[in-house]
Amino acid sequence: MIILDALHAVMSVSVLTAVTVGSISGIIIGGMPGLTATMAVALLIPITFSFSPLIGLSLMGGVYAGAMYGGSIAAILLSTPGTPAAAATAIEGYPLTKQGKGGLALKVSVVASFIGGTFSVVVLLLVSPLLAQFALKFGPPEYFLLALMGLTGVISVSTGGLVKGIISGLIGLIIALIGTDAMSGVLRYTFGQVELYEGVSFMPALIGMFSIAQMLALTSEKRIANDDIDLSSIKREKMPKGMAPFIALGTAVGTLVGIIPGEGATIAAFVSYNMAKQKSKFKNLFGKGNPEGIAAAESGNNACVGGSLVPLLTLGIPGNTVSAALMGGLMIQGLIPGPELFTKYGQITYGFILSLFIANIVFLVVGLFFAPYFARIALIPASILIAAISVFAVIGSYAINNSMFDVGLMLTFAFTGFFLDKMGFSLSAIILGMILGPIAESGFAQALTISGGAYSIFFASVPAKILWVIIIILLVQPMISHYRSKKIKNTAS
Amino acid sequence: MSKKYIDITLSIFFIILAVLLYRSTASFPKSALFTTAVYIKFLASMLGIAGVIQLISSFMSDASVKVIFAKNPKKFFILILSLILYVWIIRYLGFIISTLIFLPVTMRYMGYHKFRKSIIISAGITLFVYVLFVKIFEIQLPEATILFGASL
Numbered sequence: 209m210i211i212l213d214a215l216h217a218v219m220s221v222s223v224l225t226a227v228t229v230g231s232i233s234g235i236i237i238g239g240m241p242g243l244t245a246t247m248a249v250a251l252l253i254p255i256t257f258s259f260s261p262l263i264g265l266s267l268m269g270g271v272y273a274g275a276m277y278g279g280s281i282a283a284i285l286l287s288t289p290g291t292p293a294a295a296a297t298a299i300e301g302y303p304l305t306k307q308g309k310g311g312l313a314l315k316v317s318v319v320a321s322f323i324g325g326t327f328s329v330v331v332l333l334l335v336s337p338l339l340a341q342f343a344l345k346f347g348p349p350e351y352f353l354l355a356l357m358g359l360t361g362v363i364s365v366s367t368g369g370l371v372k373g374i375i376s377g378l379i380g381l382i383i384a385l386i387g388t389d390a391m392s393g394v395l396r397y398t399f400g401q402v403e404l405y406e407g408v409s410f411m412p413a414l415i416g417m418f419s420i421a422q423m424l425a426l427t428s429e430k431r432i433a434n435d436d437i438d439l440s441s442i443k444r445e446k447m448p449k450g451m452a453p454f455i456a457l458g459t460a461v462g463t464l465v466g467i468i469p470g471e472g473a474t475i476a477a478f479v480s481y482n483m484a485k486q487k488s489k490f491k492n493l494f495g496k497g498n499p500e501g502i503a504a505a506e507s508g509n510n511a512c513v514g515g516s517l518v519p520l521l522t523l524g525i526p527g528n529t530v531s532a533a534l535m536g537g538l539m540i541q542g543l544i545p546g547p548e549l550f551t552k553y554g555q556i557t558y559g560f561i562l563s564l565f566i567a568n569i570v571f572l573v574v575g576l577f578f579a580p581y582f583a584r585i586a587l588i589p590a591s592i593l594i595a596a597i598s599v600f601a602v603i604g605s606y607a608i609n610n611s612m613f614d615v616g617l618m619l620t621f622a623f624t625g626f627f628l629d630k631m632g633f634s635l636s637a638i639i640l641g642m643i644l645g646p647i648a649e650s651g652f653a654q655a656l657t658i659s660g661g662a663y664s665i666f667f668a669s670v671p672a673k674i675l676w677v678i679i680i681i682l683l684v685q686p687m688i689s690h691y692r693s694k695k696i697k698n699t700a701s
Numbered sequence: 702m703s704k705k706y707i708d709i710t711l712s713i714f715f716i717i718l719a720v721l722l723y724r725s726t727a728s729f730p731k732s733a734l735f736t737t738a739v740y741i742k743f744l745a746s747m748l749g750i751a752g753v754i755q756l757i758s759s760f761m762s763d764a765s766v767k768v769i770f771a772k773n774p775k776k777f778f779i780l781i782l783s784l785i786l787y788v789w790i791i792r793y794l795g796f797i798i799s800t801l802i803f804l805p806v807t808m809r810y811m812g813y814h815k816f817r818k819s820i821i822i823s824a825g826i827t828l829f830v831y832v833l834f835v836k837i838f839e840i841q842l843p844e845a846t847i848l849f850g851a852s853l
Contacts, residue, residue: 254840255833255840258840375752378751385744389729390737391732391737392732420784423780424781427773427776428772428777590811594780595807595811598803599804599827602784603834603842606842612791619785627770631711652740653736656736661735
């Protein structure tokens with residue numbers, strides 16, 4: 209019954225408009241190199257909090273799905289991935305465009321994205337309520353471990369190495385300590401600033417680190433994309449045969465990778481792409497314009513959308529930075545991720561999930577008929593982009609609490625984040641640390657209160673043991689990869 | 702700049718932060734001593750250990766590896782400065798005037814030299830943001846306090 213009510217709510221004009229606007233905006237933002245889905249969702253939150261929860265969430269969901277697809281257009285036509293997740297698509301897409309088959313590459317990309325995205329939303333719809341039910345059995349120790357697992361997932365894939373990843377996560381957890389101690393009511397590390405009594409709001413931090421820091425990086429670029437292709441010459445072409453196995457492969461890999469905390473769309477796309485390369489009968493065509501690679505990579509990165517929302521909606525653990533931004537959107541609407549989302553707020557939650565199906569349909573239609581026009585967006589000069597995004601970032605961080613303090617905070621995070629990013633620290637781990645900090649702290653403190661100070665409570669239950677195993681695997685796996693690559697290097701030299 | 706020396710400085714900073722954080726729990730009230738204080742000590746210890754490991758690996762790293770923070774330092778620092786100035790003047794001049802100053806100036810220094818077009822784009826963006834936030838979604842934007850004492 210809840211699903212039918214949700215379907216009825218989704219079919220209202222306002223929600224359908226929100227999804228359509230969101231998806232098209234997402235394609236535009238995803239098509240602009242340097243702008244990410246995280247940035248788009250983060251900048252939208254100040255606007256959406258004046259909407260009803262379902263409209264706001266549908267808009268943000270539309271942006272997420274649209275941006276994930278939009279990245280492929282500029283990747284195929286201009287060899288400039290709109291988002292990092294579309295980098296694998298550029299490897300096969302641009303050579304096809306150069307061969308005059310840009311239309312074919314675009315068709316494969318949009319169909320694969322649609323199938324991947326839709327399947328992952330089906331999984332989200334079926335798995336989430338079950339997982340949410342299971343989560344009811346979780347107590348404070350399990351929530352502490354869940355937060356630890358979420359953070360470990362991001363740390364394990366940080367590019368600057370495991371130690372810097374751990375330090376980044378710890379920085380986030382330490383920033384989350386600022387404010388009032390929930391156990392004693394005493395103020396901690398606020399330095400007399402009234403604005404810090406309720407803690408450091410993570411939205412200005414998110415906007416600063418994922419918008420302004422990106423703009424600082426763009427100052428090195430004059431024009432972001434190559435424009436040596438005549439976009440008006442792109443013709444519509446039929447879907448080539450033999451793509452189904454590669455789309456199925458990418459869809460399965462992407463959904464699974466999306467569910468695992470930390471493993472984002474970029475990893476899903478490259479894993480799917482590499483597996484397709486192994487499986488293909490035309491291995492020699494890879495790198496020269498093989499549509500099978502596009503099919504696998506695009507279904508892979510879009511399948512991440514639904515997958516990444518599973519841990520967010522059921523456990524309150526955002527798996528990547530886009531879902532962290534979405535979590536901000538949920539919390540601003542007064543919705544706390546967890547089992548209650550599927551019972552008390554079922555209509556909104558199921559409505560949001562159903563709106564993702566519509567978002568997929570919107571980008572399918574837009575992609576099939578208008579894709580080449582969207583590629584022109586990537587040709588906007590960096591100078592205009594930098595100035596405009598800076599204004600949105602400043603106004604967006606101000607509008608959440610009508611606070612200039614938040615704007616100052618946003619700039620502080622932007623400059624510090626840029627510096628730390630250049631030094632190899634993980635901004636994703638910092639932001640997830642800030643989000644997961646309160647969950648980890650309250651879980652830890654409450655668990656110790658229940659057990660009378662005995663640490664064995666963190667190892668007592670079966671879910672706790674399973675979570676420890678996952679945490680250890682997530683930590684050990686990058687160490688093994690590092691050891692292997694070092695061994696290969698030594699052997700080669 | 703040599704990455705090695707920045708890494709060493711950062712590692713020392715994190716170790717000092719860990720020590721200060723650990724020591725800060727001594728002043729916590731009794732009710733938090735066996736709960737949140739333990740959690741903070743745990744975080745501080747982890748940061749201290751990670752800081753020491755990072756310090757050792759930084760000492761062992763190659764000093765010739767450089768970090769390039771900006772390929773175009775002039776543009777980079779101008780953007781930082783213009784952002785700080787924008788946030789500073791917005792308190793006094795409000796959203797509309799400060800944005801109409803910030804946008805064309807920033808575009809110009811970021812490399813966009815078509816003056817007329819930049820003015821039109823700036824006015825368009827300012828109007829779009831104003832209508833979207835103030836008129837459609839009724840979200841307050843910073844107001845001018847110095848010129849008219851009223852909203853602008």
